[in-house]
Amino acid sequence: MMIQIINPNTSTEMTRHIGDSARQVAAAGTEIRAVCPQHGPKSIECAFDETIAGAALLDVIRQGEADRVDAHIIACFGDPALAAARELADAPVIGIAEAAFHMATLISARFGIVTTLSRTLPASEHLLHQYGCAHVCAGIRATDIPVLDLEQIDSESYQRLYRECQLSVEEDGAGAIVLGCAGMSNLVAQLSAALPVPVIDGVAAAVKLAESLNQLGLKTAKTGQYGQPLSKPFTGRYQHWSR
Amino acid sequence: MMIQIINPNTSTEMTRHIGDSARQVAAAGTEIRAVCPQHGPKSIECAFDETIAGAALLDVIRQGEADRVDAHIIACFGDPALAAARELADAPVIGIAEAAFHMATLISARFGIVTTLSRTLPASEHLLHQYGCAHVCAGIRATDIPVLDLEQIDSESYQRLYRECQLSVEEDGAGAIVLGCAGMSNLVAQLSAALPVPVIDGVAAAVKLAESLNQLGLKTAKTGQYGQPLSKPFTGRYQHWSR
Amino acid sequence: MMIQIINPNTSTEMTRHIGDSARQVAAAGTEIRAVCPQHGPKSIECAFDETIAGAALLDVIRQGEADRVDAHIIACFGDPALAAARELADAPVIGIAEAAFHMATLISARFGIVTTLSRTLPASEHLLHQYGCAHVCAGIRATDIPVLDLEQIDSESYQRLYRECQLSVEEDGAGAIVLGCAGMSNLVAQLSAALPVPVIDGVAAAVKLAESLNQLGLKTAKTGQYGQPLSKPFTGRYQHWSR
């Protein structure tokens, strides 16, 4: 099968890293196509970035559909444009936050989230609320490491990240750690080795869920909310969406 | 004060109607600037439309900020891009769904929502959940009238709309009706006259809330989640956002 | 329009202060009538005080209705007798806690509450639960300043109040502060100037919401829960309610 994993920001380096992380866990017959939109922000660190990136990634979904990929993954912890992508695609679409949460609840009674910027804490709380996971989350901790610094993390930042994971286990009682940024996916092995609890990377989790859906022959229901968007005119920079 | 009311779709006719509805309730010193994005869908009827329109309306927010408007209103019942707009703007930003819900809870123990397409029902439920209003909503009813048909509604569609409002009161116990589409704002007087309960149009509600915040000197907190987006490169059709 | 703002306790000094606060934000055509019941406690600091004051304020609602006021505001943070007043009045009735919460959610992702006595914390939590705002409240902090000490606050008490506001921002992540007592309404300017986030006084918020409803022609639905109370005999000190 072919999984299109979409880094919704335009950092080609992060896209490559995410692709590498995905390939490391992909099954033998799974091909990973790691892509990012042509348009949009270099990193996603707030709702503004996420809104722009959300619109931009839909072009990538369309391209993937044209190329008949078997699943799409949206590799940003806010799961931007997830509902829109599900409407657009016939292939299933998975967000890395939901993927990580699902996996975490299978192996822990309470999971902790360790994320990047403090300003995103309410957004993470909103994700938990939306996915019905608030009551099984031990707490969310921010490291205030900028997203792009994760690509080549320095020792001090790594220590900060590690320390918050540790506190999540010791203070908050987390039985598993969910990494709150796709940019952390290349740190999962190192953190897993250093911590007494499993560490869950949403990118890897989403790859396995995408393979799972594919093998089960399950796709998004195209009735109801996730039905194909209605045809209508689009103008300006979105006129390619007119049908 | 100057309120910029943004119809996030690109229908200039609906934009004009929304502007008219806003002006009808605006206070003496309030100037209404009704605008729509240059880019995007002609109507918003699903998450896909909303995602595109959300990114497009941020340009309008920026223009409004440059022109020093005193408040922004996002006139689409899904409140698209609300958090992003709050980050971007110094002036306060109000969504018409949240505005309608706030007003409804001030005058009724339970309110009903009457909206357009059935496929949007889960999206409306999500809004209620997000805004903490699920427990005071008597129910949501869809009319399956396409959004653009509302502009010059025919008698049959009006009857269908009226009938669902009536059922919301009689069957669901609604003590107020929230109209679930900005395109219904020109029907509020007619429906109010015909129904035994108040009818709330989010456009009008948002105008008054915008005036209220302005008069109280209240603006979005620019610390925390709604702080100004961080500067970073944007590419392609969004490169005008690079800072 | 005429707004009757009711201080439910019998402190005429606090009533005057509340009236002053209300007038400072009222629109040009809005007349403010600040009143308090003839009967009841000098201050409201627990459920007992609130229950007595709740029954007493209904007389004031009736008087206001007889005098054809256009809206009533109940200026006590517990929103006492709100449902009863809505049944009794044809004009809309607004509580200052709900008003403050509505405004706070328009300008912040998470708001904090700073209130008077520790013993009222569960009551404030109950308000949040009732109004569906628990998930957007960053926390509630008590100052243990008695209500009547707020009227002519000394420097030490002010510092304590200011300090808790500051902690709400810094420790709890509040993006706006809701003042948890009508008696704090005269401190809003000073606190707003000193703090990095907006400060919301429920009295002022309620005045603007009352004007908003009035301008929109919205009144309490008199069907369903808020219908006029049924006629029946009342005895003793409440026999004036017999119909």
Place this chain on the structure above:
Amino acid sequence: MMIQIINPNTSTEMTRHIGDSARQVAAAGTEIRAVCPQHGPKSIECAFDETIAGAALLDVIRQGEADRVDAHIIACFGDPALAAARELADAPVIGIAEAAFHMATLISARFGIVTTLSRTLPASEHLLHQYGCAHVCAGIRATDIPVLDLEQIDSESYQRLYRECQLSVEEDGAGAIVLGCAGMSNLVAQLSAALPVPVIDGVAAAVKLAESLNQLGLKTAKTGQYGQPLSKPFTGRYQHWSR
């Protein structure tokens, strides 16, 4: 022990009935004192009635405390003035709605409520929400029988009441019926005999809970929220509360 059971309305006939119901289930050593306030409405059918009755019943609580009763029961399904009464009394105070809900959850997976007027449905939902019982309630059904008609119920009204109980079991899946009015306490035997599920009268339930607390030596915690109300001046018809 002496239990003071308070009918918060001023109907002496209903007070007598409630006393009789209480005595039928009271233990050997339990004395029942059935009282009603001197002041207030003849029946309680809306929030207005409840607010007045709530203030009036506090006098009865005080008298009971002076007479050293061992427990107080508030015999109105809205549990009016419960928190205030708990502050005032050293003896424990129990509301009949909470009592009925507690008992119902001990013997059924889902209970139904059958109550009087449709207009009180949101109030009952609020009680369920407040007491954390919404998820174990199968549904609430109104009979639209006026409260005072329950005292000498005619055959048609009884049939209506019975029919709604039956529907609660058959349509809603209720495994127990909670009677939503103290005035129904004299019908519990007849309904229990006719229905396939247990029928719970809050008056009886509260008597047993009051005896239980007494036998366990448990009283309201007088620290925190339920501490004695602070001393302060009261004016007018409430000046007897000044301390």
Place this chain on the structure above:
Amino acid sequence: MMIQIINPNTSTEMTRHIGDSARQVAAAGTEIRAVCPQHGPKSIECAFDETIAGAALLDVIRQGEADRVDAHIIACFGDPALAAARELADAPVIGIAEAAFHMATLISARFGIVTTLSRTLPASEHLLHQYGCAHVCAGIRATDIPVLDLEQIDSESYQRLYRECQLSVEEDGAGAIVLGCAGMSNLVAQLSAALPVPVIDGVAAAVKLAESLNQLGLKTAKTGQYGQPLSKPFTGRYQHWSR
């Protein structure tokens, strides 16, 4: 009446203690039969123990039914096998956790739980969630005292237990303490004397609730979820359940 109180672990010493605690609060006409299963773990300290003990205690329920006891109490804070026991028994069945929670909400605005092992904290949170009490619980504190050490508690362990109760009151604002283990029932008098708030032992609470149901003639509804288990073959060590 005859109450069968079941210690679901196989410690005869704890069974005797629990019986003693139950007898101390039982009414004159109540006979207490304290029993434990023949099969199963010596103490219950995790879900594994609870699952085994849950299956084992059903034999005791059956024996009790054969002997026509009037009520069953499951004396372990996790309320193991409660639903199963309710299906099996005609007599009512009460868990000590639910019993303690019900009593606690009658006398406090917020109660705290003080329990044994830290690893059981998520299980206690689950109980609160299931019984709808999460919003009225001030917090849960673990002492990490093994269950069997409670039988003859040493001074140091008692001090640890006392200290956590104290912190629950002072730090968490608890207005009552629920003891989170049946093995603590013999400490309730000592702790009650030492603490400023009521201390609630689920064993005692359940005895009074069992007497209450009995005196009200209330039994588990045998329709719906709690109907008698369907007849079917059982094999191996459970073949005595075949019908």
Place this chain on the structure above:
Amino acid sequence: MMIQIINPNTSTEMTRHIGDSARQVAAAGTEIRAVCPQHGPKSIECAFDETIAGAALLDVIRQGEADRVDAHIIACFGDPALAAARELADAPVIGIAEAAFHMATLISARFGIVTTLSRTLPASEHLLHQYGCAHVCAGIRATDIPVLDLEQIDSESYQRLYRECQLSVEEDGAGAIVLGCAGMSNLVAQLSAALPVPVIDGVAAAVKLAESLNQLGLKTAKTGQYGQPLSKPFTGRYQHWSR
């Protein structure tokens, strides 16, 4: 990898069917060992059956651990003994209800559940509540087909099952159907072909999740709630658990 899939009832025919269903979706390198306990009920149709089966299946978990299986699946829709099994096993353990819910939320906005007996409806609601899925479930429908009748379903029962699935889509708005019994796993192909929305069998879903966890190297956190059960004596038919 080796997955041990446990049918917690003792029907060898159903065990075989479940094994077949599992093998149909298993990846190339996955070996499926379908087993059932030696002890316990022939089918699981109520909490009583589930409690017995829960204790019995733990022996099978232990055997699987001794044989070094890589994952365990509990193939009964109530997810019996899931927490206990997670404590006992080093390999991950997955319940089919949670597995089905996770998959359903990836491909639908709202899923419906179609299950066996009406009496299990509250149990299914409890699962939804526990797993945080209540707000995304469109409704639960019972067919009242006994579990063992599913093995060789007759035409009439199949029609009833199909009809309820159809109603879940048409009336309740379900975008996917979750089959509420492991015994339905052999019907998933037929139902999927006949219905306009995806049909999810928890057995198949759990197999893929087990493979996913294995490939990610994720196992249950053995700290905190899911740590190995403490050593202690067990008596009688459980003495083999003594350590």
